[in-house]
Amino acid sequence: MKIKYPQSYPHSFSVEEVVIAFQTDSESGLSQSEAEKRTREFGPNIYQAQKQKSIWLMMLLQFKSPIVYLLFFAVAVTFYFQNVIEAIAILAVIMVNAAIGFLMELQARNSMNALKEMDVIHSKVIRDGKVQEIPSEKIVPGDIIVLEAGDVIPGDAHLIESNQLQCEESSLTGESLPTEKNTDKLAKDIALGDQFNMVFKGTSVTNGTGKAVITGIAQHTQLGTITSLVESSKEKETPLDKKIGALSKKLIWITLAMTGIFAITGIIQGKDWVLILETSIALSVAAFPEGLPIVATVALAYGMLLMAKRNAIVKKLSAVETLGSTNVILTDKTGTLTENKIYVDTFSFPNEKIKVSIEDNVLSFAEGNIKKSEAEFQKLILIGALCNNVSPKKGDDKTELIGDPIEIALVHLADASGSITEDLKLQYERTGEIPFSSDTKIMGTLHKNSNGYFVAAKGSVEHLLIKCSKIQTGSTIQNLSEEDRKNILAQSEEMAADGLRVLAFAFNEEGEINKDDFLNSLVYVAMIGFLDPPRLDIKEAMLTCRKAGIKIVMITGDHPLTALNIAKKVGLVDENEQNAITGIDIPDMESLSDEWNKKILSTAVFARTTPKQKLDIVATYQKAGNIVAMTGDGVNDAPALKKSDIGIAMGLRGTQVAKETASIILKDDSFKSIAQAVSHGREIFQNIQKFVIYLVSCNLSEIFIVTTLGFVAPASTLLPLQILFLNMVTDVFPALALGLGKGDKTVMERPPRDPKLLILSNKDWITISFYAATMTLAVIVAVFYCKQTISTDSKIINNVAFITLAFAQLFHVFNMSSAHSNFFVNDITKNKFVWIALLICTALMVLVFAIPQMRSVLRLDVLPAQVWLVSILAGLIPLLLVQVYKFIWERKSSK
CATH class of the missing domain: 2.70.150.10 (Calcium-transporting ATPase, cytoplasmic transduction domain A)
Structure with missing residues (x-):
């Protein structure tokens, strides 16, 4: 059926x-x-x-x-x-x-x-x-x-x-x-x-x-x-698409303006309207860098590939640009700033505190053995083994465990102490469980054995003590006094200040146990201090982010003293820092005063935070005008990951929800990879700016040249087909090379870029106009020199303009180096793709003149060596003028 x-x-x-x-x-x-x-x-x-x-x-x-x-x-x-x-x-x-x-x-x-x-x-x-x-x-x-x-x-x-x-x-x-x-x-x-x-x-x-x-x-x-x-x-268009679209519209308006000026002037001068139309077509062809969308896509794809090699998988194209603008990173502690390899470091029993270590699956005590707390130790081992959801990894290797790192550490502790976790679980059949949650901060399990029911519980010290009414000291169980509570809390504060993550353990095996709500009337046994060492490479990444104008904020569910200790060790705050805001103290966002708003924005460590508070902290920074990157791994991080400008999920320990919500996934869960991703995001956008400036300056020079020659030598001006050849050959290959460059490594020594800015600022347009003017000057110099000394044939003059502009554009790629870089050794000269592009373009130029059919299509002639020499030398003019200008400007700026 x-x-x-x-x-x-x-x-x-x-x-x-x-x-x-x-x-x-x-x-x-x-x-x-x-x-x-x-x-x-x-x-x-x-x-x-x-x-x-x-x-x-x-x-x-x-x-x-x-x-x-x-x-x-x-x-x-x-x-x-x-x-x-x-x-x-x-x-x-x-x-x-x-x-x-x-x-x-x-x-x-x-x-x-x-x-x-x-x-x-x-x-x-x-x-x-x-x-x-x-x-x-x-x-x-x-x-x-x-x-x-x-x-x-x-x-x-x-x-x-x-x-x-x-x-x-x-x-x-x-x-x-x-x-x-x-x-x-x-x-x-x-x-x-x-x-x-x-x-x-x-x-x-x-x-x-x-x-x-x-x-x-x-x-x-x-x-x-x-x-x-x-x-x-x-x-939806990505921000980069919108910016390239805005750039295209501006270029069209420039073309229409230049075409209009040329057409009106030509009509006034009585020029042939056919010539006016042909020149206008040439201007329309010269206006737009046809290869811009291709170059932008290839550059982004290549950059994202490199980011993947640096352990950052970018899921959203717009994330590349957002990365370059990030000025606040809200980061988790566990696994991101620390190794996420939990070790049992300290036992704190009611009557003694003992440092321990596990090597080769053998538990060692710093003082040789337990002097007063053998009974509590045995109960602690039992609780840790039972209140635990670790399971063997599927596959051949059954010894490898999957689950929460602390629970794995508890299994290792039980095994190293001589007990076998699986045997204990068989003796104590689990009949109920109250899972750990971010609200209760306690996990409890109910078990049944030959003697009756047994409750095992673990959780944060302050939360578990509320559920405890008794305490075990030696073989004796007595009422838990207020003095006992104060001593336990003080001991946990001291352990947390040492950078340990502290959990308390309790049990119940006497009297009537409510099987639906069994986390009551518990017996306190001990605390364990777990050590999650800070990553050794974090300090350098922290310093890099600070130099780059990026503020790092730690948001964790751990104890405030533990969080502060790790923050100091990784260089997030200095050694004298004592300020950490605890989640319970943060008022609701709707009632957030200006004073609290300032306090949140000036604090670098948040502890014991809830998912909603993470979301509120992100919103507070965004309202202050910051571009916020948020790291997370759990379901409870998903709202904050989505709210942030760029969510970064942990690839190793991250839940599926976090990975789906985030824009970027880190393959190694390391903060160092976040810093590298930000750096590479800036480098990618810097490369985009470079090739856009290069392409637009080349196309603007073509507009200037067509307009200028249209006035002074109309019969010799560049033809639409010649301009198309330049746009698709001598422009695109060098631009691609710029897009594939490694970028300026000093990008992390400057503050983040304002995301509201367009690809080209007003200052960039002035620079572009200067570049275009130098290339126009080079062509005009070559044209007039050849006209005076070599030939007055309009076709020869046209070819001179074509060759000069081609080499001027090829040499112009070296002007894209950073302002303060060395002329001979810089990010452009070290870019192998630039040299490959120049070789390809030079070979294509030679082929065009060597093949009669190509010469015919582009209206080119076989030229004497003198013309080639003049054109190549003139093509060097833009490079020389720009480098002289950079040298003078650098000297002025250094005074």
């Missing part, structure tokens, strides 16, 4: 009814054969892919540009004047541009599809009675899924078990707080936000554990319904 799918109101079913309706088993789940049958029947658990543009539409959209319209107009005019070869050549350039753009877009689409295949969410499902981890796309209706904190829910599902389960459903319901879940049957007409017995695809588990029956997959989910409504939404 087939199951009825989809079900309209699965929340109105009881646990028994939903299991029957989907023909499954709450304990053993579906069989593998049944799951495969349902996959064939209902399809994979993926959304109906948004309808992609057809190949033909993709090609047609390559021509959707004002610049292309201008070039098509040029083609029409040249055809009208029967310049067929020129018209075909311009058309060929348009087609080449379109083909390159088409191939880039096709490659991008293929790459995105490949990334989607790689970025598969895995889910735990019960099949044939065994818990398996499978890609979420293979989930089918009726599957029994197993849920725990950090999981992304693979489909809509009805809960059949719920243990303190909470889900973050803001993407569906708008509720900012997690929703408490249960298995109760509900009415049909209940609102989505009140369907507490359901979990929904794309939301995440923030707390607790549970099991659920999949009732909807793919488009038959709440998220699938929403997705179908937004499929038609338009793609």
Whole structure:
């Protein structure tokens, strides 16, 4: 009998009814054969892919540009004047541009599809009675899924078990707080936000554990319904695309202005209107650097590839630009500033404090042995082994453990002390669990053995002491006095000040135990101080960020003294710093006074913070006008990661929610990689600025030259086809080389760039105009010299202008070096791609003059050596003038 799918109101079913309706088993789940049958029947658990543009539409959209319209107009005019070869050549350039753009877009689409295949969410499902981890796309209706904190829910599902389960459903319901879940049957007409017995695809588990029956997959989910409504939404341009678009519009206006001036002046002077039209076409061709979009895309792709090699995977293109503007980094402590390798360092029992170490799986005591606390030590080992969710890693090596680093350290402690964790778990069968949460900061487990029930608990000292009413000293259990509490808290403060992460341990094995709320009337046993050493390479990265004008702020859930100690060791604050804000002291954002606002902005260490407080801290910095990068690894970091200007997730220990929310994923979880990513983000944008300045100055020089020669030597001015050749050959290859450069390594010695600024500032436009003027001067000098001494033939003069401008543009690439760099040894001369580009361009120039057909198309002639010498020497003029100017300016600025 087939199951009825989809079900309209699965929340109105009881646990028994939903299991029957989907023909499954709450304990053993579906069989593998049944799951495969349902996959064939209902399809994979993926959304109906948004309808992609057809190949033909993709090609047609390559021509959707004002610049292309201008070039098509040029083609029409040249055809009208029967310049067929020129018209075909311009058309060929348009087609080449379109083909390159088409191939880039096709490659991008293929790459995105490949990334989607790689970025598969895995889910735990019960099949044939065994818990398996499978890609979420293979989930089918009726599957029994197993849920725990950090999981992304693979489909809509009805809960059949719920243990303190909470889900973050803001993407569906708008509720900012997690929703408490249960298995109760509900009415049909209940609102989505009140369907507490359901979990929904794309939301995440923030707390607790549970099991659920999949009732909807793919488009038959709440998220699938929403997705179908937004499929038609338009793609947003990245900030860089907008800035390049603004640049293009400015170039068009410059062209129209120059063309208008030339046309009006020509008409007044009585020039032939055909000549005026041909020159106007040349100006329109000269205006826009056709290779700019190609160069920008290649440069960004290359830069992102290099960032990946530096352990930073960039998911969003706009993140590259945002990185260069970041001036505040909010970072976690554990694993980012520290090694995330937890070691047991200190025991603190009621009657003694002992330093310990574990080497070769043997526990050693600093003073030889335990003098007074053997009974407490044995109980501590038992609690640590039982109140623990570590499991062996799947595969051949069963000795490798996965789970929380502290819990792994507790397993190692039990094993090193002579106990076997697995044996203890068999002796004490677990019957209940209260998972750790960011609110309670306590984890507790309930166990049953031959003597009755046993409660094991661990958590933050201050929170666990509230649950304790007694204390064990030796073999004696007595009431926990206020004096005892003060002594324990003082001892924990002292351990935290030493940089240790401190946890308290307690138990209960006497009297009546409430099996639903067993974390009461506990017996305090001891504290353990865990050491997570700071990374050795952090100090240098901190200093680099400070020099770069970036403020580093630590936000952690740890004890304030522990956080301050680590902050001092890594160089985040100086040794005298005593100020750390604790989460409990931060008022609600709605009632945040100016005084508190200033206090938050001036503090570098936040401890014991909640997810909402992380979000509030990000918002406070953003309101102050900062560009904020936020690091995180957990589900509770996701809101802050999303709120920040650029979210950075940890690749090793990060949850799927954090990775999906973030713009960048660190492969090694190291703060050093964050600093390197910021540095490389700045270098990439600096490269973009360099090749944009290079391309625009070259194109502006062409506008100046066409206009100038149009007045003084109309018959000798550059032709549209010659300009196209320069734009696609002598411009693009050097520009690509600049885009692939390593950048100026001093970028981290300057403050961040203002993100509101366009690619080119007013100062840049002045510089560009100066560069264009020097190249124009070089061409005019060569033209007039050859006209006076070599030949007055307009075709020869035209060729002189063409060759001179080509070499002037090639030599001009060396003007793109940093202002204060050495002329012979700098970021340009050390860029191997620049030299390769110059060789390619020179070879192409030689080929053009060597092949008769090419000469004919470009209207070139075989020229005497004297013309070549004059043109090459004149082409050096821009390089010499700019370098002299830089030298004079540098001397003035150094005084």
